[in-house]
Amino acid sequence: MRTLALVEGYDHVCCRYRIRAFEPAIRASGGSLVIEPLDKNVWKRIAQFHAAANFDQVILQRKLLDRFQFGLLRNRARRLIFDFDDAVLYRDSYDPRGFHNERRSDRFRRTVSQADVVLAGNDFLASLAIDHGADPSHTKYMPTCINIGGYDPKIVDDRPDRPIELVWVGSSSTLQGIERAAEIWNRLGREIPRLRLRVIADRFPRFDSLEVLKIRWTEATEQVEIRAGDIGVSLIPDDLWSRGKCGLKLLQYMASGLPAVANPVGVHREMIAHGETGFFASTPDEWVDVIRVLTNDHELRKKIGERARDFVARSYSVESRGADFVAAITRKNATDRIDSRGAARSSRSIRSRENPDRSIASNTSR
Secondary structure (H helix, E strand, C coil): CEEEEEECCCCCHHHHHHCHHHHHHHHHCCCEEEEEECCCCHHHHHHHHHHHHHCCEEEEECCCCCHHHHHHHHHHCCCEEEEECCCCCECCCCCCCCCECHHHHHHHHHHHHHCCEEEECCHHHHHHHHHCCCCHHHEEECCCCECHHHCCCCCCCCCCCCCEEEEEECCHHHHHHHHCCHHHHHHHHHHCCCEEEEEEECCCCCCCCCEEEEEECCCCCHHHHHHCCCEEEECCCCCHHHHCCCCHHHHHHHHCCCCEEECCCCCHHHHCCECCCEEECCCHHHHHHHHHHHHHCHHHHHHHHHHHHHHHHHHCEHHHHHHHHHHHHHCCCCCCCCECHHHHCCHHHCCCCCCCCCCHHHHHCC
16 A cells, blocks of 8 residues: 655654654555655646555645645545644634634635545544534544654652753744743742753743753754653643644653643643643642642652653554554554544534642642
8 A cells, every 4th residue: 555645844743743653554564655745836746746646545734725736636646634733724823813714714624525534633623624524434533643662761860959840842833822921930930949941942932030941952852852851841822723732742741751731721631630640730829839749759750750651652652553543544444542533523512621620639649
């Protein structure tokens, strides 16, 4: 089975984690994978679409094509899979024009309604696809996954009085969420001694009361730099765009054996069991309480980190999901983990989960 993946870029984070990561599984099944960034030159792109007929299946990742281009690709592809891990039909959280965009919505509807398979990174995205015309039986939940074998677990440093480092990894765009929560980080810096924030990114924030360690992101050093921290943090807005996020930061922290602290929004709720594999915090008071406990208890950091890593290995690793991915794109029999969880309910029927119990004392004793 020959597979062609048309992507934004070979080194784009979505290609790395949602397609390139599964190449060994494709090859192990007897198939082959060709990855091509969509050419910016329209004539060269048209040539790519014509060549799609030479493959058994084509994965179109994230890109919402215009009517002509999509029609050409749909006509040439024997089997078309659309893979997405963001709410691509909306503008992002920080766009002053607001979320809704009619052109994107129309293109999204055309794409998901005519694709043979839709691979959605979380339940919310699957529901969006179904609400825009995707066949529920062909809409598959496929989370972003971590190659757990590529992440060495954290060795907890229990030396007294050493600095404790929060760690955040991401890009310029998502860094805005951290910057807008300056009140939280400044309170943490004022109220918890020895605390600093390790930021792994392409630019860096500045806070009045919390020291920021500036670590320039590279693919080669990313995992080592994450593991050098003590507590992973993730904070996203509670909005349409963020509900489509697939939690890669959390997965990286957890795979590295770090306890993670996040606000209970979107996929965060699925990845963290409060007090078991991480912690939730919403208000500045809750963030200070949780971080203070973790800062002062290296055994708790170790215990939560180990549980978190085990959870990722079971549920969000390339090793555990490789056969599922192959099944989804090739029509082979799927395992129980390939499902259409979004197909069971539309976005209108998704109900917010109850707020987790955030009592540190009651959860850390488990």
